Amino acid sequence: MSGRVLVVNSGSSSLKYQVIDAADGTALAVGLVERIGGAGGGRITHTVDGEAHRSDVDVPDHGAAMAAMTAAFAEHGPDLDAVGLVAVGHRVVQGGARFGHSVEIDDDALAIIEELSDLAPLHNPANAAGIRVAREQFPDLPHVAVFDTAFHLTMPEVAHTYAIDREVAEQHRIRRYGFHGTSHAYVSREAARMLGKAPEDVNVIVMHLGNGASACAVRGGISVDTSMGLTPLEGLVMGTRSGDIDPAVVFHLSRTAGMSTDEIDDLLNKRSGVLGLSGRQDMRDLVEAAQAGDEAASLALEIYCYRLRKYVGAYTAALGRVDAIVFTAGIGENSPEVRAGALAGLDVLGIELDDAANEARSREARDIATPGSRVRVLVVPTNEELEIARQSIEVIGG
Ligand code: ADP
DSSP, rough: OOOOOEEEEOOOOEEEEEEEEETTTOOEEEEEEOOOOOOTTTEEEEEEEHHHEEEEEEOHHHHHHHHHHHHHHHHHHHOOOOOOOEEEEEESOOTTTTTTTEOOOOHHHHHHHHHHGGOOTTTTTHHHHHHHHHHSSTSSEEEEESSSGGGGGSSSSHHHHOOOHHHHHHHTOSOOOOOOOOHHHHHHHHHHHHHHOOOOGEEEEEEEEESSSSEEEETHHHEEEEOOOOSSHHHHHHHHSOOSSSSSHHHHHHHSSSHHHHHHHHHHHSSSHHHHHSSSSSSHHHHHHHHTTOHHHHHHHHHHHHHHHHHHHHHHHHHSOOEEEEEEEEHHHHHHHHHHHTTTTTGGBOOOOOOOHHHHHOOSSSEOOOTOOOOOEOOOOOOOHHHHHHHHHHHHOO
């Protein structure tokens, strides 16, 4: 699979982009436009050959952000006309029950992405805005949408159906969709490669632990369960999200504390998780504080790891045979404390962590289980941009 792809991740107030070579994963340029629509103006950081070029830019909207991006390419390189782009790949958060695969974007696909905004009001409108301006800016290139949810559309009904009134659920499209699919797809395939097997022959549990976090049970290359649901709020404890909670907490806060829906949404999505428990969102700070004897930080870390352990147990039950537990994203790749905490006491499931291998710092994919461990434990750096580039090329038939 070869070709260079401009990968675009358009958020509500930021635009991230990369020009990436799908053959070897080299990023020729990486950029970030921040504070789109912000009162004090925005900023662009464009990195080429390891050198970061920063400047203040006026970016009232996504069109201006895209213009700032092309201006940065013109000034600092590489030359977008000469680099040989074959496609623009767009990250789209919610593909609903409609998109089980990446698709080339036409007017109809864009309309559906916009229509799915009621399921992802924070993300899809911004994704669609990025697509619209990119199609204007690069009219001669095919544009491909790669959905965070698509990998999980293979989940069986028993895993994706909530036990609520079926008519209400159908009418409002309430089911479990799952997110981080691009990462789970990439990482589970890399894990199979490390195990020297075809993806079809491997069962893994992937723990994507970044600011947002989700677990995924992958049987033979196919997602059969994942911890995020209708929205990214369900499942694991995260930086600022509660993860699993009794839904009656919401009624209680509404009726007893008089909080509005928006206030509760803000509480559970932005002020909970390890931040709500300890005042610290960043895992590095949390671990440091716990090690220094801060009790709230210690408890937050324990709760975080206990939730992980419960999901390893649940997904072991769902899969039957597990070949590997795979850790990825900022925390999964870098925190030996979290990996050890997540797997503590799980030798009963055939999972044995090698302490020295777990502690060793590395940026490489690696196996950190003891030689005798029946289940392998892998650390695999994720690369969502490369996966988007590869899927974009696959869609256009490259
Ligand atoms: P995002 O979901 O925003 O893409 P990342 O995958 O970059 O997030 O992960 C961010 C998290 O990774 C933060 O909580 C940060 O503390 C954590 N992290 C990064 N480096 C380390 C490290 N060396 N040790 C522990 N945690 C780390």
